[in-house]
Amino acid sequence: MSLLSIQGVRKSFGDHVVLDDFSLEVERGECVVLIGASGSGKSTLLRCVNLLETVDDGVVELAGEDITDPQVDADAIRSRIGIVFQAFNLFPHLSVLDNITLAPRKVHKIAPAAARETALAMLGRVGLAEKANAKPDELSGGQQQRVAIARALVNAPELMLLDEVTSALDPELVGEVLALLADLKGEGMTMVLSTHEMSFARQVADKVCFLHDGRLLEVGPPEQVLANPQHERTKQFLSRITA
Known part of the structure; x- marks a missing residue:
């Protein structure tokens, strides 16, 4: 059983669809990295998993439990999930x-x-x-x-969610945070994180997911998605990042 199972999730704000039939499986101990342009749905996805946003359709399961059930105790679920934002919020x-x-x-x-x-x-x-x-x-x-x-x-927590945790840092400070995340991965922590740090994704991720307009266009090991992307949108995004 996957630790985290996201099945056909849809989320919109008014007429703007942010997540569109999004599905993803995260196994225990995996580090899953979300990449994509701003507005592609990465942050909203993490907020939906942590129940900070309510999905319009679809199911999110944590260790087999449907946490999108309206009857679920949201606080109890959040106590099992750690979330860190780009703003430190201390x-x-x-x-x-x-x-x-x-x-x-x-x-x-x-x-x-x-x-x-x-x-x-x-x-x-x-x-x-x-x-x-x-x-x-x-x-x-x-x-x-x-x-x-x-x-x-x-x-x-059983699961850690991290939303662009290095984007607010000066470049020389990024390494110390990424080193900590690599250590957590080595200790078996299950993590889903959004980042623009492609070198970290290459070295640490088990899966890289490319999001575009709320859809999961490409998912696979980093050596495939980052080095040999199959979707044209993925190629365009990575070419802009490396440029």
């Missing part, structure tokens, strides 16, 4: 440690001491143990994004 008035422990304490009712212990361990995992008491504005962009990833990981 609370500026809270310390790094408080940012990470806020949801475990307030939402999941974890005891403060236990939440703190887990958060410190997670900060160590992302290489920021010494920044626990710092405020977000005392960190570099790359460090802030690693804190955001740690915050998503602290609840031990």
Whole structure:
């Protein structure tokens, strides 16, 4: 059974169709990279999987459970899925440690001491143990994004969704975030991420998916999609990226 199964999903905003009969299977431990131009539907797809948007048609299943069922407990599902956006969305008035422990304490009712212990361990995992008491504005962009990833990981999600997590970073800071994602992949984390970092997709992805106008036009291993694309739209997109 796939960990994530997306079947015939359609999503529109008014008359604008953003996802059109979109289907994708993600196996446990896979890293699936979404590529495509802005407006192709990548971010909306991730938001639909995390139930931040309601699909108009189709089914999304997490470990065999239909999470698009209107009766589903959305908060319970979101506790099983970590999501990180391109904007760090850290609370500026809270310390790094408080940012990470806020949801475990307030939402999941974890005891403060236990939440703190887990958060410190997670900060160590992302290489920021010494920044626990710092405020977000005392960190570099790359460090802030690693804190955001740690915050998503602290609840031990089954699935991580990452939406252009390096696009707001200075070029010299991109590498540290991508290295962390590569480490997570090596540890068996299932990830679906949108990115324009083709080198990362080549090195780490199990599948690369090319989206155009809300449709999945091409999917396959990176050596096929990136090096030998079959669809003309994929070829055009990659030629613009490499140019």
